[in-house]
Amino acid sequence: MVIRIAAVGDVHLDEDVVGRFRPALDELPEHADALLLAGDLTRHGTEAEARCVATEFGGLGVPVVTVLGNHDHQCDQVPQVVKVLEDAGITVLEGDGVVLDCAGGRLGVAGVKGFGGGFAGRCASDFGEPEMKAFVRTTTQSADALSAALRGLDCDVRVALTHYSPVPDTLAGEPLEIYPFLGSYQLGQAIDSAPTALALHGHAHAGTERGTTPGGVRVRNVAHPVIKQAYSVFHLGDNLGHAQVSGVGGSGIQQSWS
Amino acid sequence: MTEHRDVATGPPDEYVEAEVHRLLTEDPDVAEQGITVVRRERGLMLYGEVESPHRREEILRRVAERFPDVPITIDIGVIRAQAPTEIEQLP
Numbered sequence: 001m002v003i004r005i006a007a008v009g010d011v012h013l014d015e016d017v018v019g020r021f022r023p024a025l026d027e028l029p030e031h032a033d034a035l036l037l038a039g040d041l042t043r044h045g046t047e048a049e050a051r052c053v054a055t056e057f058g059g060l061g062v063p064v065v066t067v068l069g070n071h072d073h074q075c076d077q078v079p080q081v082v083k084v085l086e087d088a089g090i091t092v093l094e095g096d097g098v099v100l101d102c103a104g105g106r107l108g109v110a111g112v113k114g115f116g117g118g119f120a121g122r123c124a125s126d127f128g129e130p131e132m133k134a135f136v137r138t139t140t141q142s143a144d145a146l147s148a149a150l151r152g153l154d155c156d157v158r159v160a161l162t163h164y165s166p167v168p169d170t171l172a173g174e175p176l177e178i179y180p181f182l183g184s185y186q187l188g189q190a191i192d193s194a195p196t197a198l199a200l201h202g203h204a205h206a207g208t209e210r211g212t213t214p215g216g217v218r219v220r221n222v223a224h225p226v227i228k229q230a231y232s233v234f235h236l237g238d239n240l241g242h243a244q245v246s247g248v249g250g251s252g253i254q255q256s257w258s
Numbered sequence: 259m260t261e262h263r264d265v266a267t268g269p270p271d272e273y274v275e276a277e278v279h280r281l282l283t284e285d286p287d288v289a290e291q292g293i294t295v296v297r298r299e300r301g302l303m304l305y306g307e308v309e310s311p312h313r314r315e316e317i318l319r320r321v322a323e324r325f326p327d328v329p330i331t332i333d334i335g336v337i338r339a340q341a342p343t344e345i346e347q348l349p
Contacts, residue, residue: 004345010292016310024341031345043289071289198348205292205306218348225292225307228338233345 002237003104003157004031006062008230009038009202010223012071013052021056024230029061031233033102038202038222039069039113039163041085046075050084058088063100065091067111069163069203095145099155104237108155112146114164114187114201115139118180120214143186150194157236160191160199160217169211170221171204188213197236274328278302281324287316293334301329307337 006028011021028035037057042049045068057064072081082092091098093111100107117124117139126136150158165171165183174182182204191199192215199213202223209226211219222232279295282288282304290313293306304321308314314334321330 012289012309016312020309020339024339027341031342044286071291074289206294220346224309224339225337229342230339231342233342235345235347237347237349 001104001156002235003102003107004033005036005107005159005198005234005236006032006034006231007036007038007200007220007222007234008224008227008232009163009200010040010069010205010225011037011053011056012043012224013041013056014043014049015052018052018056021230025057025060028231032062032231033104034063034065034100034107034109035060035231036109036159036161036200036222037064037066037090038161038200039067040071040202040223041066041069042072042081044074045072045077045081047077047080047084050077050081054084054088054090057090063091063098064089065093065098065100065109065111065161067093067113067161067163069113073113093149093161095142095149097149097153099153105156106154108150108153108158109161110146110149110153110158111161112142112149112187114146114162114166115142115184116164116181117184117186119168119183119185122179123185124180139184139186143184143190146187147190147193150190150196153194158194158196159236160196162187162199162201163203165201165204165207165219165221166191166199167211167213167219170201170209170219171207173206173208174204182207188215188217188219191215191217191219198234272297274325275302278304278321278325278328281320282317285320288313288320290317293317298331301331303331303333305333307335309337311336 041053097110115138166187196217199219205225207221275297282290282293296303
Protein backbone atom coordinates (compact mmCIF):
# COMPACT_ATOMS: atom_id res chain seq x y z
CA MET A 1 0.00 0.00 0.00
CA VAL A 2 1.56 3.25 -1.09
CA ILE A 3 0.18 6.74 -0.97
CA ARG A 4 1.93 9.31 -3.14
CA ILE A 5 2.00 12.87 -1.86
CA ALA A 6 3.24 15.96 -3.67
CA ALA A 7 3.94 19.04 -1.58
CA VAL A 8 5.25 22.60 -1.79
CA GLY A 9 4.89 25.75 0.29
CA ASP A 10 5.72 29.43 0.03
CA VAL A 11 4.93 29.85 -3.65
CA HIS A 12 3.91 33.51 -3.07
CA LEU A 13 1.74 33.79 -6.16
CA ASP A 14 0.89 37.04 -7.88
CA GLU A 15 0.36 37.85 -11.54
CA ASP A 16 4.10 37.81 -12.23
CA VAL A 17 4.37 34.15 -11.22
CA VAL A 18 1.24 32.67 -12.83
CA GLY A 19 2.24 29.96 -15.30
CA ARG A 20 5.67 29.21 -13.82
CA PHE A 21 4.48 26.11 -11.93
CA ARG A 22 1.93 24.93 -14.44
CA PRO A 23 4.12 22.80 -16.75
CA ALA A 24 5.30 20.78 -13.73
CA LEU A 25 1.80 20.69 -12.25
CA ASP A 26 0.36 19.28 -15.48
CA GLU A 27 2.55 16.18 -14.91
CA LEU A 28 1.64 15.89 -11.25
CA PRO A 29 -1.37 13.53 -11.51
CA GLU A 30 0.92 10.88 -13.05
CA HIS A 31 3.13 10.94 -9.96
CA ALA A 32 1.01 11.84 -6.94
CA ASP A 33 -2.41 11.11 -5.45
CA ALA A 34 -2.73 14.56 -3.87
CA LEU A 35 -0.98 17.92 -3.65
CA LEU A 36 -0.48 19.52 -0.24
CA LEU A 37 0.35 23.25 -0.02
CA ALA A 38 2.11 24.44 3.14
CA GLY A 39 0.89 28.04 3.24
CA ASP A 40 2.11 31.41 1.94
CA LEU A 41 0.30 30.85 -1.30
CA THR A 42 0.20 34.61 -1.92
CA ARG A 43 2.42 37.67 -1.38
CA HIS A 44 -0.05 39.83 0.56
CA GLY A 45 -3.16 37.71 1.03
CA THR A 46 -5.41 39.62 -1.37
CA GLU A 47 -8.40 38.21 -3.17
CA ALA A 48 -6.72 39.02 -6.50
CA GLU A 49 -3.62 37.04 -5.54
CA ALA A 50 -5.83 34.15 -4.39
CA ARG A 51 -7.31 34.11 -7.89
CA CYS A 52 -3.76 33.64 -9.21
CA VAL A 53 -3.40 30.65 -6.87
CA ALA A 54 -6.72 29.27 -8.10
CA THR A 55 -5.55 29.62 -11.71
CA GLU A 56 -2.21 27.96 -11.05
CA PHE A 57 -3.23 25.20 -8.63
CA GLY A 58 -6.89 24.65 -9.51
CA GLY A 59 -8.20 21.89 -11.78
CA LEU A 60 -5.14 19.67 -11.42
CA GLY A 61 -6.95 16.34 -11.56
CA VAL A 62 -5.89 15.39 -8.03
CA PRO A 63 -7.14 16.77 -4.70
CA VAL A 64 -5.33 19.90 -3.52
CA VAL A 65 -5.25 20.60 0.23
CA THR A 66 -3.74 23.69 1.82
CA VAL A 67 -3.21 25.68 4.97
CA LEU A 68 -2.69 29.43 4.89
CA GLY A 69 0.54 31.15 5.87
CA ASN A 70 1.40 34.47 7.48
CA HIS A 71 1.60 36.23 4.08
CA ASP A 72 -1.94 35.07 3.34
CA HIS A 73 -3.09 37.07 6.38
CA GLN A 74 -1.30 40.33 5.53
CA CYS A 75 -4.27 42.22 4.00
CA ASP A 76 -6.91 40.88 6.40
CA GLN A 77 -8.85 39.26 3.56
CA VAL A 78 -8.73 35.68 4.82
CA PRO A 79 -12.45 34.91 4.26
CA GLN A 80 -12.23 36.17 0.66
CA VAL A 81 -8.99 34.26 0.05
CA VAL A 82 -10.49 31.04 1.45
CA LYS A 83 -13.62 31.44 -0.68
CA VAL A 84 -11.64 31.91 -3.90
CA LEU A 85 -9.54 28.83 -3.12
CA GLU A 86 -12.53 26.69 -2.17
CA ASP A 87 -14.41 27.79 -5.29
CA ALA A 88 -11.44 26.45 -7.24
CA GLY A 89 -11.81 23.08 -5.49
CA ILE A 90 -8.90 23.58 -3.09
CA THR A 91 -9.52 22.35 0.47
CA VAL A 92 -8.38 24.91 3.06
CA LEU A 93 -7.60 23.48 6.50
CA GLU A 94 -7.40 25.40 9.77
CA GLY A 95 -7.86 23.23 12.82
CA ASP A 96 -9.62 20.51 10.87
CA GLY A 97 -8.84 17.61 8.59
CA VAL A 98 -9.84 15.82 5.43
CA VAL A 99 -9.66 12.17 4.39
CA LEU A 100 -8.86 11.41 0.76
CA ASP A 101 -9.52 8.03 -0.83
CA CYS A 102 -6.35 7.18 -2.72
CA ALA A 103 -5.50 4.01 -4.63
CA GLY A 104 -3.12 3.01 -1.83
CA GLY A 105 -5.51 3.73 1.04
CA ARG A 106 -7.18 6.55 2.93
CA LEU A 107 -4.94 9.58 3.36
CA GLY A 108 -5.86 11.78 6.30
CA VAL A 109 -4.52 15.33 6.37
CA ALA A 110 -4.92 17.61 9.37
CA GLY A 111 -3.75 21.20 9.12
CA VAL A 112 -3.24 24.50 10.87
CA LYS A 113 -1.21 27.56 10.00
CA GLY A 114 0.53 27.27 13.35
CA PHE A 115 2.50 30.10 14.92
CA GLY A 116 5.84 31.00 16.49
CA GLY A 117 7.09 30.80 20.04
CA GLY A 118 10.31 28.83 19.80
CA PHE A 119 11.53 25.44 20.85
CA ALA A 120 11.93 23.50 24.06
CA GLY A 121 14.03 25.32 26.63
CA ARG A 122 14.29 28.47 24.51
CA CYS A 123 10.68 29.45 24.00
CA ALA A 124 8.26 32.19 24.90
CA SER A 125 6.13 31.62 28.02
CA ASP A 126 2.50 32.39 28.82
CA PHE A 127 3.52 35.03 31.35
CA GLY A 128 3.73 38.77 31.78
CA GLU A 129 2.26 41.38 29.48
CA PRO A 130 -1.06 40.71 27.73
CA GLU A 131 0.71 40.90 24.36
CA MET A 132 3.13 38.12 25.35
CA LYS A 133 0.37 35.95 26.76
CA ALA A 134 -1.73 36.46 23.62
CA PHE A 135 1.26 35.46 21.48
CA VAL A 136 1.87 32.21 23.35
CA ARG A 137 -1.82 31.38 23.65
CA THR A 138 -2.22 31.75 19.89
CA THR A 139 0.43 29.06 19.47
CA THR A 140 -1.08 26.81 22.12
CA GLN A 141 -4.56 27.05 20.63
CA SER A 142 -3.21 26.27 17.18
CA ALA A 143 -1.29 23.24 18.47
CA ASP A 144 -4.31 21.99 20.42
CA ALA A 145 -6.45 22.28 17.29
CA LEU A 146 -3.86 20.35 15.27
CA SER A 147 -3.70 17.60 17.88
CA ALA A 148 -7.48 17.22 17.97
CA ALA A 149 -7.72 17.23 14.18
CA LEU A 150 -4.99 14.59 13.82
CA ARG A 151 -6.53 12.34 16.46
CA GLY A 152 -9.97 12.73 14.89
CA LEU A 153 -8.94 11.41 11.48
CA ASP A 154 -10.26 7.99 10.48
CA CYS A 155 -7.69 6.95 7.90
CA ASP A 156 -4.79 4.64 7.03
CA VAL A 157 -2.04 7.27 6.86
CA ARG A 158 -1.94 10.56 8.78
CA VAL A 159 -0.14 13.65 7.55
CA ALA A 160 0.19 16.92 9.47
CA LEU A 161 0.27 20.08 7.36
CA THR A 162 1.42 23.40 8.84
CA HIS A 163 3.03 26.61 7.70
CA TYR A 164 5.18 27.19 10.78
CA SER A 165 7.74 24.57 11.70
CA PRO A 166 7.12 21.98 14.44
CA VAL A 167 10.84 21.29 14.95
CA PRO A 168 14.12 23.22 14.88
CA ASP A 169 15.83 20.58 12.70
CA THR A 170 14.38 21.93 9.45
CA LEU A 171 15.33 25.51 10.34
CA ALA A 172 19.06 24.81 10.08
CA GLY A 173 20.44 27.57 7.89
CA GLU A 174 18.22 30.26 9.39
CA PRO A 175 19.68 32.64 11.99
CA LEU A 176 19.23 31.11 15.45
CA GLU A 177 17.87 34.45 16.67
CA ILE A 178 14.71 34.16 14.55
CA TYR A 179 13.81 30.55 15.38
CA PRO A 180 11.01 31.71 17.72
CA PHE A 181 9.39 33.45 14.75
CA LEU A 182 9.65 30.37 12.56
CA GLY A 183 7.92 27.72 14.63
CA SER A 184 7.14 26.23 17.98
CA TYR A 185 7.69 22.97 19.81
CA GLN A 186 3.97 22.77 20.68
CA LEU A 187 3.25 21.91 17.03
CA GLY A 188 5.68 19.00 17.31
CA GLN A 189 4.00 17.89 20.50
CA ALA A 190 0.65 17.93 18.69
CA ILE A 191 2.07 15.85 15.84
CA ASP A 192 3.45 13.34 18.34
CA SER A 193 0.05 13.05 20.04
CA ALA A 194 -1.25 10.95 17.14
CA PRO A 195 0.28 8.18 14.98
CA THR A 196 1.39 10.66 12.35
CA ALA A 197 3.36 9.36 9.36
CA LEU A 198 4.71 12.65 8.03
CA ALA A 199 4.67 16.35 8.92
CA LEU A 200 5.04 18.97 6.19
CA HIS A 201 5.69 22.66 6.70
CA GLY A 202 7.07 25.75 4.96
CA HIS A 203 7.90 29.30 6.15
CA ALA A 204 11.66 28.83 6.65
CA HIS A 205 13.10 29.83 3.27
CA ALA A 206 16.70 29.38 4.38
CA GLY A 207 16.07 26.16 6.30
CA THR A 208 16.73 22.57 5.32
CA GLU A 209 14.52 19.74 4.12
CA ARG A 210 14.67 17.03 6.73
CA GLY A 211 14.06 16.58 10.43
CA THR A 212 12.13 14.53 12.97
CA THR A 213 9.95 15.31 15.95
CA PRO A 214 11.07 14.17 19.41
CA GLY A 215 8.59 11.30 18.93
CA GLY A 216 10.26 10.21 15.69
CA VAL A 217 7.80 11.55 13.11
CA ARG A 218 9.51 12.58 9.87
CA VAL A 219 9.30 16.32 9.20
CA ARG A 220 9.92 17.89 5.80
CA ASN A 221 10.32 21.59 5.07
CA VAL A 222 8.78 21.96 1.61
CA ALA A 223 9.20 25.73 1.25
CA HIS A 224 9.81 26.38 -2.43
CA PRO A 225 13.19 28.11 -1.87
CA VAL A 226 14.29 25.03 0.09
CA ILE A 227 13.21 22.29 -2.31
CA LYS A 228 14.11 24.35 -5.43
CA GLN A 229 11.62 22.54 -7.65
CA ALA A 230 7.89 22.87 -8.32
CA TYR A 231 7.03 20.29 -5.65
CA SER A 232 8.51 17.32 -3.84
CA VAL A 233 7.01 13.83 -4.03
CA PHE A 234 6.87 11.47 -1.06
CA HIS A 235 5.81 7.81 -1.19
CA LEU A 236 4.29 6.68 2.09
CA GLY A 237 3.90 2.95 2.53
CA ASP A 238 4.08 0.30 5.19
CA ASN A 239 5.88 -2.35 3.22
CA LEU A 240 9.20 -0.73 2.39
CA GLY A 241 12.28 -2.51 3.71
CA HIS A 242 14.80 -0.81 5.96
CA ALA A 243 17.19 -0.45 3.06
CA GLN A 244 14.61 1.70 1.35
CA VAL A 245 13.78 3.92 4.28
CA SER A 246 14.07 7.52 3.24
CA GLY A 247 15.77 6.42 0.08
CA VAL A 248 15.56 8.48 -3.05
CA GLY A 249 14.67 7.07 -6.43
CA GLY A 250 17.72 7.39 -8.62
CA SER A 251 16.30 7.57 -12.09
CA GLY A 252 13.35 9.88 -11.92
CA ILE A 253 9.91 9.85 -10.42
CA GLN A 254 8.68 7.42 -13.06
CA GLN A 255 10.81 4.79 -11.33
CA SER A 256 9.00 1.92 -9.68
CA TRP A 257 10.20 1.64 -6.12
CA SER A 258 8.74 -1.73 -5.17
CA MET B 259 22.58 38.01 -11.31
CA THR B 260 24.92 40.37 -9.50
CA GLU B 261 24.40 44.09 -9.66
CA HIS B 262 26.57 46.81 -8.23
CA ARG B 263 25.36 50.30 -7.57
CA ASP B 264 26.86 53.51 -6.35
CA VAL B 265 30.37 54.21 -5.11
CA ALA B 266 31.65 53.17 -1.71
CA THR B 267 30.94 55.83 0.88
CA GLY B 268 31.96 53.89 3.97
CA PRO B 269 30.21 51.08 5.73
CA PRO B 270 26.54 51.68 6.53
CA ASP B 271 25.66 51.45 10.15
CA GLU B 272 23.59 48.79 11.84
CA TYR B 273 20.47 50.92 11.73
CA VAL B 274 20.59 51.10 7.96
CA GLU B 275 20.96 47.33 7.85
CA ALA B 276 17.91 46.97 10.08
CA GLU B 277 15.91 49.47 8.01
CA VAL B 278 16.74 47.71 4.74
CA HIS B 279 15.78 44.38 6.26
CA ARG B 280 12.43 45.73 7.44
CA LEU B 281 11.79 47.51 4.15
CA LEU B 282 12.17 44.22 2.29
CA THR B 283 9.34 42.74 4.34
CA GLU B 284 7.12 45.74 5.02
CA ASP B 285 7.22 47.53 1.66
CA PRO B 286 4.17 46.21 -0.21
CA ASP B 287 6.12 46.34 -3.47
CA VAL B 288 8.60 43.84 -2.05
CA ALA B 289 7.06 41.80 0.81
CA GLU B 290 9.98 39.38 0.98
CA GLN B 291 10.94 37.73 4.26
CA GLY B 292 13.52 35.41 2.76
CA ILE B 293 16.18 37.94 1.75
CA THR B 294 19.31 38.08 3.86
CA VAL B 295 20.98 41.45 4.42
CA VAL B 296 24.67 41.33 5.30
CA ARG B 297 26.81 44.32 6.21
CA ARG B 298 30.16 44.18 4.47
CA GLU B 299 33.12 46.51 4.45
CA ARG B 300 32.05 48.15 1.20
CA GLY B 301 28.32 48.30 1.78
CA LEU B 302 25.31 46.06 2.05
CA MET B 303 24.97 42.69 0.39
CA LEU B 304 21.50 41.31 -0.30
CA TYR B 305 21.09 37.67 -1.18
CA GLY B 306 18.38 35.06 -1.36
CA GLU B 307 15.83 33.81 -3.85
CA VAL B 308 12.55 35.18 -5.20
CA GLU B 309 9.76 33.88 -7.41
CA SER B 310 10.29 36.13 -10.47
CA PRO B 311 12.86 38.43 -12.15
CA HIS B 312 10.41 41.30 -11.65
CA ARG B 313 10.61 40.88 -7.86
CA ARG B 314 14.39 40.99 -7.95
CA GLU B 315 14.26 44.24 -9.92
CA GLU B 316 11.74 45.70 -7.49
CA ILE B 317 14.04 44.95 -4.56
CA LEU B 318 16.91 46.82 -6.20
CA ARG B 319 14.66 49.73 -7.18
CA ARG B 320 13.02 50.17 -3.80
CA VAL B 321 16.21 49.84 -1.77
CA ALA B 322 18.04 52.26 -4.09
CA GLU B 323 15.20 54.79 -3.81
CA ARG B 324 15.12 54.63 -0.05
CA PHE B 325 18.90 54.56 0.56
CA PRO B 326 20.51 56.39 -2.40
CA ASP B 327 23.83 56.82 -0.63
CA VAL B 328 24.33 53.22 0.48
CA PRO B 329 26.37 50.98 -1.83
CA ILE B 330 24.34 47.83 -2.41
CA THR B 331 25.36 44.54 -3.98
CA ILE B 332 22.52 42.23 -4.92
CA ASP B 333 22.90 38.52 -5.59
CA ILE B 334 19.36 37.24 -5.75
CA GLY B 335 18.26 34.24 -7.78
CA VAL B 336 14.91 33.16 -9.18
CA ILE B 337 13.78 29.84 -7.73
CA ARG B 338 13.58 27.01 -10.22
CA ALA B 339 10.10 25.56 -10.77
CA GLN B 340 10.74 22.41 -12.76
CA ALA B 341 9.06 19.05 -12.06
CA PRO B 342 11.00 16.87 -9.61
CA THR B 343 13.21 14.11 -10.97
CA GLU B 344 13.37 12.11 -7.75
CA ILE B 345 11.00 10.91 -5.07
CA GLU B 346 11.54 10.26 -1.39
CA GLN B 347 10.33 6.90 -0.17
CA LEU B 348 9.10 6.75 3.41
CA PRO B 349 7.92 3.55 5.11
